[in-house]
Amino acid sequence: MIEKMTSLERARVALNRGVPDVVPVFSRDLTFPLDVVNYTTPEVCRGGPNGAYNGEKSARAVIAAQKELGHDVCVGSIWDLGLSSDAYGGITDFPEQGIPMVKVPAFGERPEKIDEMSPLDFRKDGRYPGVLKSYEIVSKEIGNRVGIAVNIEGPVTEASMMRGTEKLVFDMMIHPDIAKKIIDLATTNIKGFIKDCIEGGANWAVFLASSNDGTEILTPELMRKYSLPNITTIVEHAKKLGYPVVFHPHGIFTDPRNSQLVDESIATGIAGFQFAEKNDFKLAKEKWGSRVCILGGVDIATAILPGPVSRIEDEVKLRLKECASGGGYIVMASCSLHRKTPIPHVKAMVDATHRYGVYPLHLDG
Numbered sequence: 320m321i322e323k324m325t326s327l328e329r330a331r332v333a334l335n336r337g338v339p340d341v342v343p344v345f346s347r348d349l350t351f352p353l354d355v356v357n358y359t360t361p362e363v364c365r366g367g368p369n370g371a372y373n374g375e376k377s378a379r380a381v382i383a384a385q386k387e388l389g390h391d392v393c394v395g396s397i398w399d400l401g402l403s404s405d406a407y408g409g410i411t412d413f414p415e416q417g418i419p420m421v422k423v424p425a426f427g428e429r430p431e432k433i434d435e436m437s438p439l440d441f442r443k444d445g446r447y448p449g450v451l452k453s454y455e456i457v458s459k460e461i462g463n464r465v466g467i468a469v470n471i472e473g474p475v476t477e478a479s480m481m482r483g484t485e486k487l488v489f490d491m492m493i494h495p496d497i498a499k500k501i502i503d504l505a506t507t508n509i510k511g512f513i514k515d516c517i518e519g520g521a522n523w524a525v526f527l528a529s530s531n532d533g534t535e536i537l538t539p540e541l542m543r544k545y546s547l548p549n550i551t552t553i554v555e556h557a558k559k560l561g562y563p564v565v566f567h568p569h570g571i572f573t574d575p576r577n578s579q580l581v582d583e584s585i586a587t588g589i590a591g592f593q594f595a596e597k598n599d600f601k602l603a604k605e606k607w608g609s610r611v612c613i614l615g616g617v618d619i620a621t622a623i624l625p626g627p628v629s630r631i632e633d634e635v636k637l638r639l640k641e642c643a644s645g646g647g648y649i650v651m652a653s654c655s656l657h658r659k660t661p662i663p664h665v666k667a668m669v670d671a672t673h674r675y676g677v678y679p680l681h682l683d684g
């Protein structure tokens with residue numbers, strides 16, 4: 320590829336809906352880098368003294384994965400979904416070679432505990448000090464040229480980790496006061512975490528991993544009531560700190576029944592929308608590409624996990640054709656990347672994007 324811009328520059332230009340030198344790739348690599356360096360999951364996620372998170376090893380894994388794959392944006396640490404629940408007394412499982420899972424959510428049995436809880440101090444509480452340490456090391460070593468995203472759950476998604484998804488949705492219908500308290504606490508924590516990561520060197524944007532903030536879990540009404548107002552608050556907070564926000568709710572938003580929710584999401588002030596699997600990317604680009612950066616593209620279940628490489632390359636080429644003209648497009652896998660994803664398959668996504676995504680595009684042949 321002809322390098323006219325650094326990875327960080329091209330990722331910034333694309334998120335701002337401009338035309339970079341080549342389409343950037345954000346492989347949202349949550350536990351995936353652990354396979355690149357062959358660390359066990361507990362070794363990093365709770366491998367320090369007294370079960371602390373090992374920030375040095377996390378950073379080594381993230382940096383090694385970026386070097387190996389050459390993606391333009393990475394997450395500043397190995398990330399798992401148990402962090403907030405743990406910090407409030409929940410229990411997370413750390414399988415040796417697997418993905419950490421919340422086993423007992425902090426407010427699963429006694430939601431009234433929420434009344435006694437204060438917002439987290441990420442420099443002291445739970446495993447977070449190690450996570451911030453990882454952001455600092457990664458940004459110091461590669462942040463001058465590579466994009467480093469703050470990866471944090473969206474408000475309903477984060478609250479789900481602390482309460483349990485089914486219970487939280489039940490609260491929304493039966494005990495809306497409890498649902499609101501937990502989601503408000505989650506929102507306050509998200510804002511605090513964003514600030515600390517930016518101070519730790521995150522340099523590109525805030526990515527709101529929002530699987531439970533979309534129509535896969537919520538009705539449109541619940542999304543409007545519990546998610547979008549908090550997204551607005553978070554976007555305003557990030558903007559004050561000088562950083563744009565990418566929203567990634569799960570659901571089929573190019574379905575006419577849900578598409579109004581994309582307009583409403585854009586109205587919160589987000590800079591990018593990552594469409595999950597089964598969305599119509601051509602339609603997404605046509606409908607919203609002039610107002611928001613489109614992110615996403617290569618399906619994990621049907622392409623990245625099974626391969627072969629040629630299938631991944633074909634999917635990259637198709638997405639580039641559908642979304643890349645005029646800029647404002649960033650290639651991602653359909654969701655986050657975890658352990659046991661074949662490394663050559665992720666590399667194929669990065670390489671194909673950099674090979675075929677050079678501007679001006681020549682994708683008709």
Ligand SMILES: [Zn+2]
Pocket residue numbers: 530567569595653654655
């Ligand atoms: Zn996802």
